[in-house]
Amino acid sequence: MKKVYETVALGYFALATTTLLLSAILLVSFAVWEVAASVFASDAEIVDRVRSLLDGIGLMIIGFAVVEAATFIAEEELFRKRELRSTRESRRSITKFITIIVIAASLEALVMVFKTSREQIPEVIYPAALFASAMVALVALGLYQWLSSRVERESD
Template identity: 40%
Template structure:
């Protein structure tokens, strides 16, 4: 069953990569004419290309995440720290895409119809909420890691046949002089 699951995720990752590439190609082909003709249409076409590229990067990152986490991954179990880092990396890319898309929409809306500025600002506001949520997740998961981190590392070391790390081997912190 694991082989079938990995094959499905590999296929989905590949399909997402192809679709991301398709977004880039569509964005470029739609913009060639207006950019070459110049004027206001060129600026709008460039903003459209940016929008396509931002979405393509986000889709590409989802494909990469699926491939790395579901296809290449050998062990089913993972430590809390590893899961936190993986999710943080994934969400950070999505957040960057959301902020960039919001910024592109602000410029586009400012050029076309300022009365609709609420929508891009709302997208940026939601992006900020997701960022705050990620920060809360980071803080809470770091607290949990401190409490159960030794157990996770000991279990992982046991599975690999290595001796368990001591309590000081994990997360050595240097305190600042006061």
């Protein structure tokens, strides 16, 4: 039964990784298409071109996060093929995953600030809240690292 589970889980993780990578490629393709269509549109105003460029950057950032998540899954579940054996290894994996989220959220908040600050100043609160959430996650990660390193030192 364990062998069946391991085979099914391996297949699932391989399928999930492949699907995530294909989705990221599609996101980047759509971003390039949107930016190119906007830049080469003869009747587009500069504001519309900038908005399309920022939308394309947002899609690329999401694609970046998706690729990083796929890489994380592949490294943790497909290539290593083992359980987390130490607290150090567990801490490294959690740190990597949360870092991916913080970077993606911060970049998306930055793009959103640029988009909303041009025309909709009251709407800047939403990207600011996203950025604040990313910073809270970063501080929480630092606290987790500090506490877990202390526990690790005490157990050695």
